Amino acid sequence: MHDSVITFIQDLAVIMIVAAFVTVIFHRLKQPVVLGYIVAGVLIGPHTPPFELIRDEHTIRILAELGVIFLMFSLGLEFSFRKLLRVGATALIAAVLEIIVMIWIGYQIGLWLGWNNNLDALFLGAILAISSTTIIVKALNDLKMKHERFAHLIFGVLIVEDILGIGLIALLSGVAISGSVSGSDVFLTISKLSLFMIVAMLVGILLVPRLLAYIGKFRSNEMLLITVLGLCFGFCLLVVKLEYSMVLGAFIIGAIIAEARELHWIERLIEPVRDMFSAIFFVAVGLLLDPRVMIEYATPILVIAGAVIIGKVFSCTIGAMIAGNDGRTSLRMGMGMSQIGEFSFIIASLGMAYKVTSDFLYPIVVAVSAITTLTTPYLIRAADPLAKSIARITPRPLARIVDLYGEWLNNLHPQGTNAVIWNMIKRILVQIGINMAVVIAIFLGSAYLALNLGNEFLADWIDDIDWRKSLIWGTTLILSLPFLIAAFRKFKALSMMLAEMSVRESVTGRHTQQVRRIISEILPLLFLTGTMLFLSALSASILPKRESLILVIVSIIAIVFVLRRWFVRIHSRLQIALYETLDHEDPNEKQETGH
Amino acid sequence: MHDSVITFIQDLAVIMIVAAFVTVIFHRLKQPVVLGYIVAGVLIGPHTPPFELIRDEHTIRILAELGVIFLMFSLGLEFSFRKLLRVGATALIAAVLEIIVMIWIGYQIGLWLGWNNNLDALFLGAILAISSTTIIVKALNDLKMKHERFAHLIFGVLIVEDILGIGLIALLSGVAISGSVSGSDVFLTISKLSLFMIVAMLVGILLVPRLLAYIGKFRSNEMLLITVLGLCFGFCLLVVKLEYSMVLGAFIIGAIIAEARELHWIERLIEPVRDMFSAIFFVAVGLLLDPRVMIEYATPILVIAGAVIIGKVFSCTIGAMIAGNDGRTSLRMGMGMSQIGEFSFIIASLGMAYKVTSDFLYPIVVAVSAITTLTTPYLIRAADPLAKSIARITPRPLARIVDLYGEWLNNLHPQGTNAVIWNMIKRILVQIGINMAVVIAIFLGSAYLALNLGNEFLADWIDDIDWRKSLIWGTTLILSLPFLIAAFRKFKALSMMLAEMSVRESVTGRHTQQVRRIISEILPLLFLTGTMLFLSALSASILPKRESLILVIVSIIAIVFVLRRWFVRIHSRLQIALYETLDHEDPNEKQETGH
Secondary structure, three states: OHHHHHHHHHHHHHHHHHHHHHHHHHHHOOOOHHHHHHHHHHHHOOOOOOOOOOOOHHHHHHHHHHHHHHHHHHHHHHOOHHHHHHHHHHHHHHHHHHHHHHHHHHHHHHHHOOOOOHHHHHHHHHHHHOOOHHHHHHHHHHOOOOOOHHHHHHHHHHHHHHHHHHHHHHHHHHHHHHOOOOHHHHHHHHHHHHHHHHHHHHHHHHHHHHHHHHHHOOOOHHHHHHHHHHHHHHHHHHHHHOOOOHHHHHHHHHHHHOOOOOHHHHHHHHHHHHHHHHHHHHHHHHHOOOHHHHHHOHHHHHHHHHHHHHHHHHHHHHHHHHOOOOHHHHHHHHHHOOOOOHHHHHHHHHHHHOOOOOOOHHHHHHHHHHHHHHHHHHHHHHHHHHHHHHHHHOOHHHHHHHHHHHHHHHHHOOOOHHHHHHHHHHHHHHHHHHHHHHHHHHHHHHHHHHHHHHHHHHHOOOOOHHHHHHHHHHHHHHHHHHHHHHHHHHHHHHHHHHHHHHOOHHHHHHHHHHHHHHHHHHHHHHHHHHHHHHHHHHOHHHOOOHHHHHHHHHHHHHHHHHHHHHHHHHHHHHHHHHHHHHOOOOOOHHHHHOO | OHHHHHHHHHHHHHHHHHHHHHHHHHHHOOOOHHHHHHHHHHHHOOOOOOOOOOOOHHHHHHHHHHHHHHHHHHHHHHOOHHHHHHHHHHHHHHHHHHHHHHHHHHHHHHHHOOOOOHHHHHHHHHHHHOOOHHHHHHHHHHOOOOOOHHHHHHHHHHHHHHHHHHHHHHHHHHHHHHOOOOHHHHHHHHHHHHHHHHHHHHHHHHHHHHHHHHHHOOOOHHHHHHHHHHHHHHHHHHHHHOOOOHHHHHHHHHHHHOOOOOHHHHHHHHHHHHHHHHHHHHHHHHHOOOHHHHHHOHHHHHHHHHHHHHHHHHHHHHHHHHOOOOHHHHHHHHHHOOOOOHHHHHHHHHHHHOOOOOOOHHHHHHHHHHHHHHHHHHHHHHHHHHHHHHHHHOOHHHHHHHHHHHHHHHHHOOOOHHHHHHHHHHHHHHHHHHHHHHHHHHHHHHHHHHHHHHHHHHHOOOOOHHHHHHHHHHHHHHHHHHHHHHHHHHHHHHHHHHHHHHOOHHHHHHHHHHHHHHHHHHHHHHHHHHHHHHHHHHOHHHOOOHHHHHHHHHHHHHHHHHHHHHHHHHHHHHHHHHHHHHOOOOOOHHHHHOO
């Protein structure tokens, strides 16, 4: 026991001392600290003389995993729905385009290099997809460009990338376990993931900020920290039990806690803990790096680094221009995104953990990350002169086309009354979507519980299997009723608006009112029928026989008639609680963006 | 690999969630959070149903050790020479009396309970000796008494206790390894420890605050934290290699860093890390607690808890009164000190680690700590009424004696010119002591190096063993010359002052000047001779033969004559550097005391 503690302290001492030395040197050379950690890891690692300095690699690896959790948790803390909505279209288009292009490029490079293992190529694609928040923030800080417009666009793209990256990790875990990719698998994985994220966020945002406000009242740093750590690790554990990655859990619980009023206090407490463990993580990344592998694989490393830079600059610049930004801003944004970092390490270690990628992949990724990290600040600085040169040599007709596209795009945006209506419709659609997600989650959860626990438990009480099913299915339907009714009411409102807009008096004349009424009555009925059929399919395993089903539905319709008001009230209470949490004023919003 | 990470995260999640719950409950019940952690540990521990929740106890134990290191490091950060000097006599007398009384009481109880293992009784004594900073600060905070006079005295006693406790730990480690205690062992251990602490502090205070000021200029939380962690773990490792306890290292490096200007910044960064790991430590303490053992040993637990309360209240109160405080303040101070805590756990786990104590000792200590923690706030509140009752029933003659003692003590304090001279003499004595400590450390270190490395290395160059010894001994003497000369000069100044004061003109008449001069010349020569004899004895293993020795000494005397000024300059530069670090203004001094 005592010896293993000393070994462990020795490892920590070596890591921290070497890390401190190297980061000071890197700071003086104006390079990101992260790169310093990786170099420190290489220096003390098993592949470089004079000796192997780390003794208890097992414990260090476990602490490095804590580093990943805290890194993703911090990213989650910086996530915010409001920020996401603000950057909107540009971020979404650029991020999606970039990720698709980079996965494709990575996969093609893997095939072109003749890698035997197909999964190596797929993982390489995913590894190249996501840029590094840490390194971009550091570079923009150093260049004092954090408050320019292109920087805000970059932060937006990074947020979208984080979410898509989380999806990628979930997908790749599935692929790694099953060993193959199919279109329907991807669709199923993404829908299940989205469903889980929506429900977790809804429930989380209803409960967690209230809990933290309660703890916050004690004004004790210690209690708040312990509670936040409990939430973080506890949620990670839950997510692992549902067979998702811990990284996903850390990000989601971070995003939930980001809605608490105590956010800035929590960030201050978590920062040192994150810094300590993320240093261990990055040093551990360096520990895995064998310089000989880097020399052996020099060609692929250079090719991939070139592909990252060129691919990301092109895809992000084009993405930003499609979203209607001018050429200069787009190019600066693209140049800023041209590197890979922490997400790539996480995806690469995922491949290693599942033992589906070859050993050489990890050192290649670390080397590419190091190279592209070094080039990032130079590229950002080169963006402005480059934009001018390009503008000078662009043929006039091409420039004219770009301008025309921008004007056309601007005209596309709905304006005046139309804009107001369009926003209302968007809002209603989001609300319907969220309510339906909750309903679906309740039915899926109920089917899962019934199959695993409930059936046996109920079997002692009710003999007939059909009666059991009726009871379970009916209870599930009642539980989901507040959300179902809300979705139905929203849909009715939407139908009325659509009827008003689509049926013009000039066409239908004096029948206008009747036609509108028919549309606004029929659409919701169609919606209800479709929903019930869908839910029945979803809960096939707990669906009772037809006769019992009709009985259940009839009794529930009766219940709805009697308690309609009560269901509406429950839902509106939940909704108010949710809005209260999301809409609180945040005086530090500005500063927050700067992180 | 992946599974062990999940196991680890699960353990952390369980610890943090249960700890958060229990601490909230304890906070509502107005009990210290620390007690909540211990109860949380018992709940999730292996001895209480429903199931054993901690899977990877090995890793959790290692993290708990980190908790101990961070706890002691934080105590070190709060240590300060200025604070120590300010509380002075009361703290010293009360702490020494308390520790001696409590060790004796603990040992006697152990014998009385008929414990077979003598070391159990000795460890029990040490365990009962030191009160708990954490719990006292919490109780005084809750009672809003932190700024009263008795509270400041308590903080002083706690600082002295920490130092003596560190000494106790070093002693017990020695006893545990050798299995016995002897007077000369104790003396040797204490002198070696004091020497090590003085030299480590001197060198540390010369180097570390400069390093931290350099790192601080980068204004990066992350770099400062990593550097501090590197210093902390690195120094702990060094101390372990010298066969002292890591706890000692953490405290000393904390006390060194406390002299940096960046102290408050560092405290802010270390606090969350310490809170996280110390929570794990206290929960791990609870994990070891078997409630059945507590029932089985109910009698010793109650006896020991009673002894802690009565023994500490008496010894501290009497100690404070001996130092000249009034009865009410003394009693309040004594009542405040009446519990055991983190130091006791550390000493108890030391006994377990060395396998020299019985298994039942640890749970007994935890139970006694829990009981005395619960009684502390009530005792503090009861102190005032009790003091009044005692004052009422005290016989008049006894009260008069106490008053007279206070007056007599006050008259003892030197006043006016005498006080100034007395302070000067104290200062010179301290400086001589420090310089001599450095000289001794250089000689000891040199002898150690020569025996382990230097002799063989030099053997290739110089054949004759006597020449080698002469070279090593001579170099050692030259290295220690700046400090030796400084000590000599201070001693000369002291001799002159003593001559001035002791030889009065009324006695010696016109021979006054001569007598004074003889005294002030002879004393330093005696000092020099004594020192050289002592150093020769100390470095017996590297001392050359008499002829060579005379040659070496003569040549060094020649060197001193030529380079005398240069040696003085080196020393004064070192001294100025030290004073600069120690004397910087601290605007937050007041607030700091409150911690």
